[in-house]
Amino acid sequence: MARGKIQMRRIENVTSRQVTFLKRRNGLLKKAFELSVLCDAEVAVIIFSQKGRLYEFSSNSEIRKTIDRYRRSTNGADTYQANMEQYILHLKQETTDMERKIELLEVSLRKLSGQCLGSCSIDEIQEIGDQLERSLSSIRERKAQLFNDQIQQLQAKERSLKEENEKLLAKCLANPGQSTAHPRAAAIHSRSSWSTDVETGLFIGLPES
Incomplete structure (x- = not known):
């Protein structure tokens, strides 16, 4: 016979509720132990009953060490998230300031080129x-x-x-x-030796017949 589907709501009968709590508690602690052994994971489980009784399991020697590790991890994540948000806001502010400066420079450039002078004063x-x-x-x-x-x-x-x-x-x-x-x-x-290379027709004596 197939097992019926259990509705996820508070059990009204006190006795049935107590029995279900004991069964589920033991099963949860057993699964936590198996997970820590099979996967070499650090597991910690804390359970408070309706009457305020504490049930716990930790794969570490002390559950407080696991809790401290959890706090360090969550605080680090929160700090990182806060720093990232602050950095993003800083970048947005810088972007806005840069856009404003660029706009002012463009207006100044147009005025220097002789444009948009109608709204300028004498000064x-x-x-x-x-x-x-x-x-x-x-x-x-x-x-x-x-x-x-x-x-x-x-x-x-x-x-x-x-x-x-x-x-x-x-x-x-x-x-x-x-x-x-x-x-x-x-x-x-060639210019320096030109005078010595040129022959002349000058001679002394009677001309030949």
């Missing part, structure tokens, strides 16, 4: 003009600095080329026979 217009003057002054200073740097680089390159030419000329004058090894030296050597 604001004057401040925008002064800021533009300062920006132009900084741009001109930077431009002049770049030009000066470029001029210095060109002057240094010119000095380097002059020194190289002077070294080549000195080398050609010191070794005229080896001047043909370099195109510039060859040109200098």
Whole structure:
């Protein structure tokens, strides 16, 4: 015969309720013991009867150690949850502040470009003009600095080329026979020896008949 389904409600009969409590209590404690042994789990069960009697089981030597471990775990979880909530609120506040700053910067940029000036007062217009003057002054200073740097680089390159030419000329004058090894030296050597290579028709004496 199949066992009937028990309704989950308070048993009205006091005797039946007491018998059911004893059976279920023993079964619960037995299951807790089996779970701790089979699964190597730390299990603790605390039961108070209707009359206030305490029944307990702990796989640890002392149930208080399990209770302390439970408190540490729950307190750590609560602390972590509180910290996460506080961190999320902080991020939301930072996001709101950043959006406000970006909006202000966009408005300022539009005003600097000559837009949305209808709502500006005379003082604001004057401040925008002064800021533009300062920006132009900084741009001109930077431009002049770049030009000066470029001029210095060109002057240094010119000095380097002059020194190289002077070294080549000195080398050609010191070794005229080896001047043909370099195109510039060859040109200098050809100009220096041109006067000795040209034949002239000048002679002293009577002309031949």
